[in-house]
Amino acid sequence: FNGQLWSSGRGIIWYAPPLLLLPAGLWLFRSRDPHVALLCLLMALSHLLLYAKWVAWDGAGAWGPRFLNTVLPFMVLPLAAFLETLRGWRTPGRTSLLLAVVLLAVPVQVAGLTINMNAFFSATRSAETSYYRIADSAIVGHLRFATRQLRTLYNLHVxxxxxxxxxxxxxxxxxxxxxxxxxxxxxxxxxxxQSFVAAVTLALDSCAVQPGPAQVTLEVGQQPLVVSHQPCPPRSYHLLVPSKSNTVRLGATAWEPSAVGIQRDGRLGVLLRH
Structure with missing residues (x-):
């Protein structure tokens, strides 16, 4: 029960922060339409209690507590009564509270929409840890992945x-x-x-290529610098890249690991060590 509500990995409050206003919304809504308010409360509680007793209460591989998605409209409806009290913006305290929970929801939604959840599941070590430790939760993990993506974009373009x-x-x-x-x-x-020329070192290794070492070609811009060379034993290539030619193209003889008994799909080239 607590896991679906409060746990940092699966708690509905973490994934939908505006629901922090649900108690106030229910209290205000009951005076307007007590029967609908009671229905909303019973729908939410029935699902919480039902799945709290199930062994897979967490919903496994999903973003947030997916079993509560079906009753989320009933949990959100009472918030309309809270929003109604903000009419005319004459209640700065309630308005500030609403803005606070909305701002809390923004990074959560960004994290869920921009990062494939399988990236987090493949990287996490323990489901139990990710459910009850904020630092290991899916939300924080997705934000870390998003930060890395932004850093990559910065490095690539800026x-x-x-x-x-x-x-x-x-x-x-x-x-x-x-x-x-x-x-x-x-x-x-x-x-x-940063200046007119950048020094780049590529350490390549084709010794593990089967049935034999791969041929390597290196181009800076449109200019070939290394043609049909075998980096076996491993070899470092020191390149000077002009600012106008900001790409290094690496070509290698294709080989298929699966064709030589290695359990790996696709075609590969050479190993970039650093």
């Missing part, structure tokens, strides 16, 4: 002397670090030089 793996890369082998990770047969790295 920050000087930044190097961003733009596209053509597989998942990181050293999570949460960006590298090492495999490239796809064609990859692009974005570089923003």
């Amino acid at each position: 920050a000087p002397n930044s190097v961003v793996l733009r596209d053509g890369f597989d998942y990181s082998e050293g999570r949460p670090a960006q590298v090492p990770r495999w490239t796809l047969p064609a990859a692009t790295i974005a570089v923003r030089a």
Whole structure:
């Protein structure tokens, strides 16, 4: 019961902060239409009590307490009585309270809409911990992911002397670090030089490619710098990237891990170590 209401990972209050005003709304609504107010209260309580007794009360892989979605309209309806008291903006205290809970709701909705919930579920270590510790909750986790995305966008489009793996890369082998990770047969790295030239070092390794080392091609802008070279043993390539040519394109001979008995889908290129 408490988990559906108050827990930081699944509590409806965390995912819909305006419901903090529900007690006041019910109190005001009962004087206007006591039967509808009672119906709203009973609908909410019946669902809370029903799913509180179920083993999977949390609703598993979902954003927030999904079992309460069906009764959310009944929980929101009494808030209309609270809003009615704000008519004419002659109640600054209540208006400030309403604005506060609405502002609390904004980051929650942004977190839920901008980040795929599977990203959080794949990264979390314990469901129990994520339900009862604010720092490990889905809301905080999604906000962390959103912050990383904003940082990536900043690095890609704004920050000087930044190097961003733009596209053509597989998942990181050293999570949460960006590298090492495999490239796809064609990859692009974005570089923003603070001055006229940026120095970039790429450590590539094609020794693990089967049946043999991959051929690598590196281009800065439209200019080929390295053509058909095999970085095996691993080799570091030191590149000077002019500010006008702010991309490094990396091409590699494609190979399929699944074709040589490795349980990994897709086609890969070479391993970017750093």
